[in-house]
């Protein structure tokens with residue numbers, strides 16, 4: 339499904355602010371695999387997701403999705419493969435536009451847009467059903483501006499938008515980090531539901547080690563622009579926070595792990 | 603784009619209309635002239651609305667495009683082309699101007715403000731080339747304009763009511779009709795376009811480019827499209843204004859962006875922004891209101907040389923109005939709210 343080979347990303351190349359954010363990351367994701375990604379601040383998690391989504395080009399390496407080399411495709415042309423939810427609830431939706439307009443924009447992800455009406459009556463009914471499932475009362479507010487919603491409501495909506503047209507790859511970047519614990523748990527539960535129901539190939543970045551252990555069938559940990567831990571199957575299921583920390587210390591030769599938010 | 607207005611906008615519209623009618627009975631020629639100008643400039647204000655509000659870009663190209671449209675129309679009409687064709691060509695010229703600014707901004711990555719200034723600077727020379735001189739009168743040529751057929755058709759009216767015509771109650775009728783007609787057609791087209799899939803993508807581009815790019819939309823193309831439609835309308839307005847005032851002048855675009863913003867904000871503040879359709883109407887009414895205000899202050903003795911200063915001050919005032927409204931509202935709220943025990947003074 340996803341194949342990243344030796345991806346290197348250097349910001350501000352050749353200036354004093356040069357920063358190598360990805361130092362040759364290789365990653366293969368099987369169809370339907372759900373990977374949780376953890377790592378300290380600045381480990382390169384967001385950069386990896388952005389590089390896959392094509393927000394910026396990479397300095398070397400290759401990225402392909404479904405055997406199609408997308409390394410040189412601009413972001414808007416990769417969008418047809420990828421659904422995304424960002425850390426900032428403001429990022430994923432258009433605040434001045436209505437809920438149904440946002441959904442309709444997402445329903446046409448990667449499609450050719452024409453002069454047909456932007457939201458049709460039949461899709462409106464479909465959106466109402468899907469919103470009802472979120473259980474946030476949004477099904478009766480189809481024409482409300484998204485800007486009026488709470489952060490949690492916006493993230494739930496963004497999640498729905500990202501999966502409305504089934505993506506080949508779902509990228510979640512700390513999408514619950516800005517929410518209060520109760521809302522975060524609810525959005526996380528919703529993510530899990532949508533991922534399983536649609537059998538979505540998913541990368542979910544989280545700052546919370548417990549979430550990373552509890553969710554997904556594979557776990558990778560990043561450190562300093564590299565993947566340093568990659569576990570799946572039986573090992574992943576039996577993984578404990580203690581084991582993960584020990585392994586991190588051993589591999590990185592550092593004991594900053596507990597201090598550096600890993601325990602969330 | 604949405605702001606809550608405490609007074610229902612329908613009431614404001616009614617009061618404004620009543621005021622306009624009263625003013626018109628007192629000074630028909632001045633008011634009908636102001637309304638005509640307001641309606642024709644209103645087409646330009648719709649263009650400014652598309653860039654400033656929908657795309658969230660302050661596009662200065664407008665200042666050159668309005669003259670470009672006027673020059674194209676003046677040149678074509680004086681050389682014998684039909685006024686309708688000349689006006690359509692002005693629209694095309696506007697599209698081109700918008701395309702240039704769009705490419706400078708999105709493809710060459712020049713900041714939007716500077717892109718607009720570059721196009722408008724270039725247009726100055728182009729406009730001189732088009733007209734072959736800085737000022738091109740239409741009147742001495744006894745040529746027709748888009749208003750001529752209507753003027754002819756309305757001729758019998760002033761013969762039937764010579765008294766009314768003499769007092770000026772029939773003046774400007776043709777331009778008001780043309781203006782209203784154009785605005786209705788353009789308004790409907792814009793409402794339709796911005797409701798379509800592409801139009802929605804243009805709106806989303808102005809609102810949150812990251813989001814819409816993640817939905818597979820090429821935001822550069824959307825920005826170029828928006829700038830083209832906007833400047834097309836401005837060129838079209840320029841052509842009508844030239845025909846209305848019976849000349850095109852190299853400097854006629856000067857200050858037009860400020861006029862556009864003033865009209866836009868006056869319209870939004872007075873007449874509301876409840877929905878896209880409501881906003882389109884408000885913006886047009888704002889353009890008329892602006893012209894009437896200007897006509898009145900000149901009538902009541904403002905030196906025409908001081909006009910630009912007055913306009914700049916008005917726009918500054920209008921731009922800060924929303925903030926002042928919010929401020930006033932919070933003050934009122936805090937006064938109304940009974941203070942809880944132990945709460946420190948605000």
Ligand SMILES: Nc1ncnc2c1ncn2[C@@H]1O[C@H](COP(=O)(O)OP(=O)(O)O)[C@@H](O)[C@H]1O
Pocket residue numbers: 349350357358359377378379380381382383384385386
């Ligand atoms: N746009 C950018 N410009 C410059 N440096 C960046 C940019 N984005 C990220 N970085 C740097 O790259 C490193 C990795 O960042 P990031 O991928 O955001 O980390 P994470 O998401 O794991 O916290 C950090 O050192 C960060 O400062």
Ligand SMILES: [Mg+2]
Pocket residue numbers: 383384385512
């Ligand atoms: Mg991050």
